[in-house]
Amino acid sequence: MLVLGFQGSPRKKGNTSFLLSSFMQAAESLGAQTRTIEVAQKNIIPCKEYIVCEKKGFCPIDDDIKTEIYPLIRQAEVVVLASPIFFYNMTAQLKAVVDRCQTFWARKYKLKLTDPAKKTKRGFFLSVGATKGQNLFEGFQLTVQYFFDAIDARFEGGLTYRNIEGPKDMARHPTVLADVEKKASDLIKPLLDRKKILFACRENACRSQMASAIAQYLAGDKLEVLNGGSQPADKVNPDMVKVMHEKGIDMGFRSPQRIEDAISRITPEIIVTMGCAEECPYVPGARMLDWDLPDPAGKPLNFMRQTRDEIENRVKNLIKELI
Ligand SMILES: Cc1cc2nc3c(=O)[nH]c(=O)nc-3n(C[C@H](O)[C@H](O)[C@H](O)COP(=O)(O)O)c2cc1C
Numbered sequence: 001m002l003v004l005g006f007q008g009s010p011r012k013k014g015n016t017s018f019l020l021s022s023f024m025q026a027a028e029s030l031g032a033q034t035r036t037i038e039v040a041q042k043n044i045i046p047c048k049e050y051i052v053c054e055k056k057g058f059c060p061i062d063d064d065i066k067t068e069i070y071p072l073i074r075q076a077e078v079v080v081l082a083s084p085i086f087f088y089n090m091t092a093q094l095k096a097v098v099d100r101c102q103t104f105w106a107r108k109y110k111l112k113l114t115d116p117a118k119k120t121k122r123g124f125f126l127s128v129g130a131t132k133g134q135n136l137f138e139g140f141q142l143t144v145q146y147f148f149d150a151i152d153a154r155f156e157g158g159l160t161y162r163n164i165e166g167p168k169d170m171a172r173h174p175t176v177l178a179d180v181e182k183k184a185s186d187l188i189k190p191l192l193d194r195k196k197i198l199f200a201c202r203e204n205a206c207r208s209q210m211a212s213a214i215a216q217y218l219a220g221d222k223l224e225v226l227n228g229g230s231q232p233a234d235k236v237n238p239d240m241v242k243v244m245h246e247k248g249i250d251m252g253f254r255s256p257q258r259i260e261d262a263i264s265r266i267t268p269e270i271i272v273t274m275g276c277a278e279e280c281p282y283v284p285g286a287r288m289l290d291w292d293l294p295d296p297a298g299k300p301l302n303f304m305r306q307t308r309d310e311i312e313n314r315v316k317n318l319i320k321e322l323i
Contacts, residue, residue: 204229
C-alpha cells in the first residue's frame with residue numbers, strides 16, 4: 001500500500017519538508033510503503049495546453065511527470081500534497097504537477113475511464129503559512145479538491161499551520177507530531193487491515209493485470225490487490241488495455257513487474273496463478289489457487305474479451321467467497 005507525498009517547497013529543509021517527512025515516517029511506522037517526490041528537484045514542464053490528453057488520454061511532454069509521476073499517482077492509494085502558502089496558494093512548482101494531471105481529468109471526464117483504485121484512493125494536504133489570515137488556506141484547498149477529484153481520490157481534508165515562517169518554526173510546533181500521527185493512523189490503518197491477494201501469470205501483461213484491476217475495482221476496500229509475472233514483459237498488452245477500456249476500467253500507466261518485487265514488502269494470503277503455477281515463488285501459509293486460463297496474447301481481440309469476461313466471473317465468485 002503506497003503513500004505518495006509531494007514536497008512542494010523549494011526550501012529543502014524547511015517547514016513543509018519537516019511536516020511531510022513527519023507524516024511519511026508515521027505512515028511507515030504503521031506499515032505503509034512511502035515515496036516522497038521533492039518537486040523542486042524534478043524536471044517538470046508546465047502544461048502547454050496541447051490538448052492531446054483530452055483526445056488521446058496521454059500527455060506528449062517528455063519529462064519526469066510522464067516517466068515517473070503518472071505511474072506513481074496511479075499506484076498510490078494515499079496521495080499527499082504538501083506546500084507552503086505562496087500568495088494564497090501552493091507553490092508554482094507544485095501547481096505545475098497539478099496542471100499536468102489534466103491528463104487524469106481527461107481520462108476520467110472525456111474518455112469516461114475509471115481508476116481501478118477509485119474505491120480506496122484518498123487525498124490529503126499539508127500546508128504552512130507565515131501570517132494568521134483567516135482565509136490563508138482556502139485557495140490551496142480549492143485547487144487540491146479539484147486535483148483529487150481528477151485523480152479519482154476521495155478528499156480527506158488537511159493539516160494546516162499559521163504563523164510559521166522561519167525554516168525551523170514547524171519543528172518547534174508543540175502539537176505537530178501528535179497531529180500527523182493521528183491523521184496517518186486514521187487514513188492508513190483501515191487500508192492495512194485488508195486481505196492481501198496476488199494475481200500472477202507469466203508476463204504480467206494480460207491475465208494478472210486484468211484480474212487485479214477487476215478485483216481492485218470491485219472490492220479494493222476489502223482486498224489489497226497485487227500482481228506480478230514470472231517472466232515480465234516490457235509493457236502491458238495493448239489489446240488487454242483496449243478490452244478493459246471497453247468496460248470503462250482505466251489500465252493506463254501500468255507496467256509488468258516480477259512476482260518477487262510485487263511481494264517483497266507485502267505477504268499475500270491468497271495467490272491466484274494463471275499459467276505460472278510452477279514458477280511462482282513459495283509463500284508459506286498462502287492459499288494457492290490455479291486458474292487454468294490460456295494466454296490471450298497474440299490471439300484475436302474477441303479471445304481477449306472472452307478471457308476478460310471469464311476472469312471477471314471468477315473474480316466475482318472469489319470476492320463472494322472471501323468477503
Ligand atoms: C514567494 C512567497 C510568497 C509567500 N506568500 C505568502 C502568503 O501569501 N501568505 C503567507 O502567510 N505566507 C506567505 N509566504 C511565507 C511562507 O508561506 C512561509 O515562510 C512558510 O513557512 C515557508 O515554508 P517552507 O519552509 O516549507 O518553504 C510566502 C513566501 C514566499 C517566498
